[in-house]
Amino acid sequence: MTVAGIIAQLKPRMADLRAKAGPLARRFWKELVGIGVLLLVLAGPFLLRPAGATGPTHYDRRLVILTPHHESIRQEFGHAFTQFWKQKTGETVFVDWRVPGGTSDIAMLLKSEYTAAFQNLWEGKQGQDWSSVAAQSCLDGKLDLSADADGKFTVGQQARKSFLDSTVGIGVDLFFGGGAYDFQSQARNGILVSSPPEQEAGLPKVAKDHPEWFSDAGIPEQVSGEPFRDKDGRWCGTCLSSxxxxxxxxxxxxxxxxxxxxxxxxxxxxxxxxxxxxxxxxxxxxxxxxxxxxxxxxxxxxxxxxxxxxxxxxxxxxxxxxxxxxxxxxxxxxxxxxxxxxxxxxxxxxxxxxxxxxxxxxxxxxxxxxxxxxxxxxxxxxxxxxxxxxxxxxxxxIGVDPIGMLRGAKEPELATAFMDFVLSERGQNLWSYRAGIPGGPKSLALRR
CATH class of the missing domain: 3.40.190.10 (Periplasmic binding protein-like II)
Known part of the structure; x- marks a missing residue:
């Protein structure tokens, strides 16, 4: 029902209330009606919100994914993975999608957020002075990290090495969607990682469990000059696009x-x-x-x-x-x-x-x-x-739409499970099946 329909149903009751109201209430009747309508309009979006429009009120774990993907893809994969994880573990997962814009917007966001996170580490725990050199060097994937003739490193090299050795994060677990070039850039900068330190997680864990996926018969490293996955396991294509x-x-x-x-x-x-x-x-x-x-x-x-x-x-x-x-x-x-x-x-x-x-x-x-x-x-x-x-x-x-784990992911186990799910037959069916058939998307074919 629309807000206009609700107001139409309330009109007879409002007229009856006005007839029964005292002189003071009748005097300010228009003002009271105006305030009531205003409150109803403000409450309308919440009252008429479709079921499932927001995340669950109670959940056991949360997986945060940064993506440029449109709503259909987010909805289908979020719903399917939530069901899959519930059946597997009994836990309720909230897939928290973050959509700041296109891939270029995401690249700028990652740069600014990781620079700020590393600055806190550099100045806080490490007690170093922050400078423009450190800011420009910490995410510079092209920086030469070789020591000089005396075996010394510049401030920029020290900042870069410190960032690569750190587990600084921005509260996001996965980067999902975009182009291979964007993922190559983030991997080179050190923002995408294969797995957290001393943990069996990330794409190397997926490759260990499913070696046939990461072969020339499955997902080759390159096809016709287009990269399909990272040889170091920092990202991998999930579907094809043109x-x-x-x-x-x-x-x-x-x-x-x-x-x-x-x-x-x-x-x-x-x-x-x-x-x-x-x-x-x-x-x-x-x-x-x-x-x-x-x-x-x-x-x-x-x-x-x-x-x-x-x-x-x-x-x-x-x-x-x-x-x-x-x-x-x-x-x-x-x-x-x-x-x-x-x-x-x-x-x-x-x-x-x-x-x-x-x-x-x-x-x-x-x-x-x-x-x-x-x-x-x-x-x-x-x-x-x-x-x-x-x-x-x-x-x-033909290129790929990749996925990769971000440095400092808070939920590496969930992130690994999500990547495994997307690359599995169950996840691939969401890309390619028609809407409404068993194993396919619920509402709209994703056409990949």
């Missing part, structure tokens, strides 16, 4: 575009001026990856052209170098033309398929499951979908 174009057929036809888009170049069509939904690549890792794929496609096309007509280029090395330069320029030009058609630059790629589905934009770049899920949701409602998704042929690649 990048493409989500589009609204009704909007395209209204704009005079009769053919569905097939390649990135189609987003630069002048008829789509002000109709392309994009996200800021500085804040969205998925859009940054899509731009990378676009540029690499231009490089490959340039290589094919120059191989057929090399001109003055004599060697394969010279042809490849020229193709990289030419493809880079052509790729940036194409990004400029697509950006000229942009309706806006959102702070998160999850907004793009929503805008396209509503008809506020004609097309946009997004991860495959966002586009397919958007198309499927409309298909279920209306029997057919005005929204489509396409992966540009030769213009995308």
């Amino acid at each position: 990048f493409g174009i989500v589009f609204n057929r009704d909007v395209l036809r209204r704009l005079g575009v009769e053919k569905d888009p097939e390649q990135w170049e189609d987003l630069a069509d002048p008829r789509l001026a002000g109709q392309i939904a994009l996200a800021d690549p500085g804040r969205s890792g998925s859009v940054a990856k899509a731009f990378e794929m676009l540029i690499q496609q231009q490089m490959q096309q340039a290589l094919v052209r120059l191989t057929k007509e090399p001109g003055k280029l004599k060697t394969p090395e010279a042809i490849e170098a020229a193709a990289v330069r030419l493809g880079w320029r052509e790729g940036l030009k194409l990004i400029q033309r697509i950006s000229a058609n942009a309706r806006y630059f959102a702070d998160s790629s999850t907004k793009i398929p929503l805008e396209v589905a509503r008809g506020d934009a004609a097309a946009g770049m997004c991860i495959d499951y966002f586009g397919r899920a958007s198309a499927e949701s409309l298909q279920r409602l209306y029997g057919k979908s005005r929204v489509g998704f396409v992966m540009p042929e030769g213009g995308t690649s």
Whole structure:
């Protein structure tokens, strides 16, 4: 029932109360009614809140996960793991999802939080003076830690070594979702760890229990140049994803575009001026990856052209170098033309398929499951979908959506169990099964 419906039911009772009220109450009747309605409106969100909208009031343990994943993924995996752990141990687990934004927002959050946590350790227990050098060096994965000729270390090296030897944490157990590049960066910085010191936990524990998962027949380290897992066990891909174009057929036809888009170049069509939904690549890792794929496609096309007509280029090395330069320029030009058609630059790629589905934009770049899920949701409602998704042929690649344990995790056992669950057949079924069938997601197919 809506708040308006509740008010409609209360009107007869309010009229009866007014008739029975004394002179003083009748005098301030309007004020009392106004206060009552205000209180009802304020209480409405709590009264009408759907069951399961918040975490359990009582729980035995809490698992905190930092993620850019949208609500459907969080809901399905949170619910499934909670049930799994209850059946296995009898404990009630609260999966506490933290969603500060896209992967770039998460990277900034991790940097600031871990720097602050290490500062407390550096100044407190270790009694060292905090400086800009220590702040810049503690998370610097590229810093050379070799001693000088006299066997001494700089302040920056000492800070870096101290951070890597520490168990400082930020109250978060896992980082789940994003791209391989983001996880490589966090692993290099020392924020992602394979396991806590002197504990059998993390991905090494999962690999020990299921060695077949971490092999070329299961999850190889690399496929076609794309990293699928970390050789040191600091992160591992949980599912596959690609990048493409989500589009609204009704909007395209209204704009005079009769053919569905097939390649990135189609987003630069002048008829789509002000109709392309994009996200800021500085804040969205998925859009940054899509731009990378676009540029690499231009490089490959340039290589094919120059191989057929090399001109003055004599060697394969010279042809490849020229193709990289030419493809880079052509790729940036194409990004400029697509950006000229942009309706806006959102702070998160999850907004793009929503805008396209509503008809506020004609097309946009997004991860495959966002586009397919958007198309499927409309298909279920209306029997057919005005929204489509396409992966540009030769213009995308298959990557992974990883997971990894954060330094200083408070619940390493739970974090390990969650990673094991996600990589298991039961967890993989949530990615790939249709909604509503046994073992699959409850409400919406995740399309991975």
